[in-house]
Amino acid sequence: MSQKIKDESSPVLIHIVLIAFTLMTIYPLLWVFTIAFSGKQSLAISLLPEDPTTLDRVRAVLPFPETVSLKNFIDVVTEQNFLIWMGNSAIVALLTTILGVFLSCTAAYAFSRFKFPGQRAGLMSFLVSQMFPGTLMMVPLYIIVVQWLNLGNTYWGLILVYATIAIPFCVWMLKGYFDTIPIEIEESAIMDGASRTVIFFRIILPLAKPAISVTALFSFMAGWNEFIIASLLMEEEKMYTAPVGLKFFVGEHATQWGSFAAGSIIVSVPVVLLFMYTQKYLVSGLTAGSVKG
Amino acid sequence: MHISHNIIRVTLGLFVGGLISAFLGYWFAEGALREKVAETRMRQGTIRAMALADLVHAEQSRTEKDKQTPGALIQFWQQRHQDIDAVRVMRLSGARLLASSFSDDLENGTPPRRLKRSEKAIYDMGQLLRANVDTNREEGNPREPEVMGGELANGRLRVAVPWFTAKSPDKAAGFVQLEISPTIQTKDPAFQPVLVLALVPALLFFFGSLILGRVVKLEHPESVVWSSMTTAVLLLIFGLLGFGNYYLIDLGQENVRFQQELAELYTATRTSAEEGAAEFNLDYQIGFSNDWDVNEFRQPLRFISFDGELYIGVGTAQDSVANRLGMAFFACSLLAVALLVFFGLGGAARLWRTIVDYREAYVYTLPAMIGMLVLVFFPFSYGIALSFTDQTLYNTEKPLLDIWAGLSNYIEIIGDFNLIQTTEAGWSFNYENFYWTLFITVAWTVVNVTIGVSVGLVLALLLNNKNLKFKAVYRGLLILPWAVPSYVTALIWKGMFNREFGPINHTLGILGLEPIAWFDSVFTSFLTGITVNGWLSFPFMMVICLGGLQSISADMYEAARLDGANRWQQFRYITLPSLKPTLIPAIILSVVWTFNMFNVIYLVSGGQPGGSNEILITKAYKLAFQDYRYGYSAAYSTVIFMILLIYGVFQTKVSRAMESNS
Incomplete structure (x- = not known):
């Protein structure tokens, strides 16, 4: 019975590992959705300015288009x-x-x-x-x-x-x-x-x-x-x-x-x-x- | 009256062997005759076209003031030759249609005129002919056709030949194209010899043995079998000889007739060309050589002399169609004898009995087996045969035996040890070398399968927990890479690794790192392949492991726990061994699949940089479809197959040995 309890001892850890894996798995797919709905033919989610800040870079990675369009x-x-x-x-x-x-x-x-x-x-x-x-x-x-x-x-x-x-x-x-x-x-x-x-x-x-x-x-x-x-x-x-x-x-x-x-x-x-x-x-x-x- | 089984078997063998080889032989004979006719008809068209091209040459080379369009000339030519349905003369300079009696051309305006945009095909053909003439002259080894054309669906023939001006006798000035209804006809070969070959030996043998059986009584059944077999083989050989000779002689006679008709045609063409030259006041003398009866490279076929006399000896000696037919007959004969022996010695009877006894099973497997034979095993064997030839894009027409190269492809692949090349800058690996590619392929396979199995197993272990919440959601999302078409994901990942815009380099930027040109160095390019393929292949392994894990009964873990086993021990001594029967076949399959994983390498890195990340299968593809070296590529693929086969046998042996040990 003690083993049984031990089995469930770290569900949080399991969830964290699984969520991390799932995110890595679906990221490329989300990225495709982003480009598809961007209405543009470009690969980039958002264009980086000349001297990008970390925030700009994060924006360029986040899988959500700048403008949503069905074009x-x-x-x-x-x-x-x-x-x-x-x-x-x-x-x-x-x-x-x-x-x-x-x-x-x-x-x-x-x-x-x-x-x-x-x-x-x-x-x-x-x-x-x-x-x-x-x-x-x-x-x-x-x-x-x-x-x-x-x-x-x-x-x-x-x-x-x-x-x-x-x-x-x-x-x-x-x-x-x-x-x-x-x-x-x-x-x-x-x-x-x-x-x-x-x-x-x-x-x-x-x-x-x-x-x-x-x-x-x-x-x-x-x-x-x-x-x-x-x-x-x-x-x-x-x-x-x-x-x-x-x-x-x-x-x-x-x-x-x-x-x-x-x-x-x-x-x-x-x-x-x-x-x-x-x-x-x-x-x-x-x-x-x-x-x- | 008692007829022995032996006689029936041999008679049946004679009948089946004779019938099959006779039908095959007839088919070959008909094909050979058809090929011969097509060739002869093409020559008829070529003679007419070449002669006209000569006249056009003379007409166009005249001095400027009395120059006229060749409209009248082609009208004359068409009147003199009833077989010609339409003529077209085009000049490349100025893209002009000088004369034409093609109805399509006339609808677009009366020549002479400039070609219309919609007639680009005509202009392109002129360009192609000019390019072909140039190529052949420069290389000194003709391989591009300078006489173009072929049979149309309605049995007519179109032939186009280039014409030249006196100013630049090397450069094609345009082309002359004819549409003609060839007068040279043929009949189908006689069918009677087929029946004779199929029936006569069998009947002779059957009645002969009946009569002999009454007269002579042989003591030993063994010797009866052998003597009857020998008799049957002799009978069959006589039948085959008669059969083959009949068709070969027939083909020879037809060939002679064709040559004679061509010679007459040649003489007639010559006469009308002379008359044409006179009528139009052309400065044209017909030379003392055969310029018109030419092959597709405009090289004279020396069957007809300049005045239309026939060189029969040359014609028959060079007749490759007849040679090939003879070889086909020989193969048919071997088949017939093999069938006779198979039937005569009882093999067929045994086979028949097996089929009847197990007919249910065979009926069920038959559809799949036919498909596999036609579309998998036959192409495979054909590919192997191809690997012993040096077939390229330029000799696909030739029969495989004519371009047989023996083992030279294999020697070139396996015997090339120039793995390292030294340049002025130092040394580097020769990425074109087979062993480099093999090394990359093996590394690629080992790394990928390891990643696939370990990631899949870990995820399956995490998911195989009855109390885990959102289990179905996780599983559904994690399985996605398997569901999305792999060429889509491969191209997506290519974008992900893009140097400027790809999210991966942006992520590196967030971490304060420089962007990486992923496909520019051997190692990073290899990494991209591993990433993509790992991402693609772990779901399959995960599902396999889940299936395996679910089948392990909980009682075993219970018992182990009572014995005080810790989690690692449970995994090591219960989980892994129970997974083995599921995992081993999956691993074998996945090794084979990864070894031949074409999409990822081809679409993501394309083997960059410099072909260093090519794996064997993509290399074989490039050899075939970029270098067009079909034979060499087939040898490459065969080597891949041999490697996999050896792996498969080895793996099975090892796992069997492990099973018997435990």
Whole structure:
């Protein structure tokens, strides 16, 4: 009992450490908000005078704009193709999610529930594929997707690539989770005359909701956030995804930090919301397999 | 009547092997023929265009007073050659369209006239041709096309060639462009040999063994298998030889026909050029050499003599299309034999049985596996193959075998030990060297993973307290770096480290320190990368650790406390060991991810200063997409993969050994 009291002896200290860490974590994000709402294209929160005092310097660090304005947001949405790019990203990410979840769930179920020749090799090959350097794949991917499959500048080209690239990690994660679902449930269902398909869709998938949510989240993020392959496969400006478009603002010759910040916020909001929504599943979905298996 | 399994297997093998290689072979043969036709059609267009360019040259080089626009000339040319649909002659000086029968051009005004702004593409093409001619002449090694064009969607062809004036015979004065409907046609190759190859050996073998089986009774089943296999292989080889020869001969004959047609065309063009020169009073003599039948670098293809006679021998000897087709057939044959052996010796039967027995599992894995094969494993293998070539931007058209470089890329990467370079000012590290980059990459990975794991673990320990208030708020905020797209955060941090305006230097100013040019020295630049990546990667580790911590039962701590263990001992002997099964795979993954973490380095520091902070993966990217050395970059990437693979095997071995010890 004395230990129990000792556990709670320093909540203040814990809070101080946590608050300090949290502030450091979110400061860059607050800074982006500041620039986005400043209405200017500059990087600086406030310009330092010739001979700055400490107060001036503190002002330049405080994440709050001198003047609040929505100009950057309006500019980004109206002046550029930004809304089209967002639309492209949304289509690509949503279809990637659907396809990615389908591919990963079916494969993970087989790897978890069946014993078959090639099972170990298949799983190992998935693991090893995580080590493939992206740079090695890009030239061949371009040849396959654009020249052979003729899917350059199309949504499907990107969707197929993203959904496939996400498979290995998702399969490993899902397999770990499926392994923790007791096999007796299925056996009794088989006794009742249910087919594999019914078991898979009616029993396993609902039980694996946390892991599937996390799979969906990762597939969505893979489609929403990627920009290298997207810039490789999408050559027409109308077909850019949001990340490719965003790089325009702070590329080698442009420094429209205000537009970039506003654009970043617009791009990040959907995925952050999704992340927060899925958060409750994140811990169990990610680690259930490795803990119990 | 009893037919042995062996006969069925071998017959099936013959059938499948024959069929697949026949279809592949047909596909190759058709492709080769199509390639040949395209090449020949291009030559047809080129001959017509080059001859006209010569006339334009003569016409434009005349003295000033009786100079006229080549409008009449192109009209004449088009009348004489029914295959020409439209002609355009442009001059770069003054951006003038001298003559044209393209309907688009006529809509914009009758030539001769100045090019309009909307016709910039025409002017650009002239500039490009001139630049290409200059480049090739200066380098003495042609690599930029001087004859431009290709097939249009409607089967017509566009060809543009430069023309020159007598005053400056080296500098392209403009270009002549034709749109023509090529007269050279071809048929699809015959399909019958495919069926013959697919069916005849199998049928021969099947009925042959039935008849022989009645006559001869062999004692040993072993020898039956081997003798039937040998017979089958021989049959298949005969079939393949006939098949391959048929198409190769076919291609050869078509080729000869093409050359003959071209030669006739050449003679006709020559006649009309002479007539044209006479009609327009041009000072033009057709030389005693073939100037018109040229390749894309305007170098004469020596198949046709100046008077249109054909050098067949030269044509066939240089025929790379036929060579390649022959090689493709050889590969097909190997495949067919391999399939036959696989079927004949029972491998296929066993495979089939396995698939049937475990069909449920395979059906479930099939969609993912197909995707992985096509879009992950195949590109990977292709990339490895690329690493043995010296492919660059300039030879992507060539087949990989033509630019095979063996191990030279690897030797150049791994065998280069010039780690230190000495200059007049002293010595410095050679940042371009592979081992420097490897050192930076390893340091980068070790530091990052250490930071990620320790920060993540500490935060997870702090958060894993049932009585902690605002736990969800902390967790939600701390997880944010993971949720925000990493290219966004990378660029944000680039702004944070900005020398003049970045908040980090302002904060240093508050503390009374001088601002730092973060990307100007090796160490501070490395620090920026570590900061950004640490910030990006600790949430993942935190979540993993939280998951691990939650699964540890409270009873264990209770028991430990009863035994008098202090907090450190509890952490050391309960928490850490229980976290191990969760942490080890996460650490392996995170090492691999960090090793290949492209975004942070590429977007934040860009490897500054002087490429010293480049990690292997960003270096490979730059080699491919800034230096366009695809082959070399692929070798670089393969080395990265090998390093990671060795790490993975080693790590698994170590953790297994640790498990068996404890």
